[in-house]
Amino acid sequence: MQLRQWRxxxxxxxxxxxxEPEMDRQTATPVDTPAAARSWIGRRAEEWGAGTSYAFAVxxxxxxxxxxxxxxxxxxxxxxxxxxxxxxxxxxxRGVATFACRTVSRWAFDDLGLFRLELxxxxxxxxxxxxxxxxxxxxxxxxxxxxxxDGIRHDVEVHARLATDADPGLGTSSR
Numbered sequence: 001m002q003l004r005q006w007r008x009x010x011x012x013x014x015x016x017x018x019x020e021p022e023m024d025r026q027t028a029t030p031v032d033t034p035a036a037a038r039s040w041i042g043r044r045a046e047e048w049g050a051g052t053s054y055a056f057a058v059x060x061x062x063x064x065x066x067x068x069x070x071x072x073x074x075x076x077x078x079x080x081x082x083x084x085x086x087x088x089x090x091x092x093x094r095g096v097a098t099f100a101c102r103t104v105s106r107w108a109f110d111d112l113g114l115f116r117l118e119l120x121x122x123x124x125x126x127x128x129x130x131x132x133x134x135x136x137x138x139x140x141x142x143x144x145x146x147x148x149x150d151g152i153r154h155d156v157e158v159h160a161r162l163a164t165d166a167d168p169g170l171g172t173s174s175r
Contacts, residue, residue, distance in 0.1 A: 011037035069100035079115035136168035
């Protein structure tokens with residue numbers, strides 16, 4: 001597996017990914033046509049160019065899209081960012097999201113020079129919690145009724161990782 005920037009030729013893979021159940025919650029506008037997917041990819045490139053958000057396609061050895069991982073809400077004064085991730089159904093349960101989260105975190109600390117990364121997940125999403133914990137993100141708290149989907153409010157558990165925290169699985173400080 002590896003991370004790479006999104007490309008316009010990923011449009012069909014994005015349309016397929018966003019057609020999966022609950023993926024509409026991962027974007028503000030529908031990604032349901034190749035044109036919409038190319039627009040989504042274009043916005044990611046613009047954010048990258050502006051230095052505000054960095055989205056990566058997570059791909060396998062054959063360059064097939066397995067998911068997305070991003071560092072957004074990059075704030076340079078305090079050295080912070082927000083990490084998010086999703087995978088296609090076929091990639092779930094295979095360590096793809098954990099690989100992506102660990103890799104993008106290391107990149108954000110080393111290449112962007114960020115100090116603190118945060119992420120959050122609905123409390124009814126134990127798989128996302130497992131990814132956060134396996135990626136070295138400590139639980140910091142609960143945001144009550146933070147998200148609303150289909151008229152139902154959901155609590156969000158917040159996690160964070162510092163550049164000085166031990167790398168997961170290595171037992172050593174990253175800085």
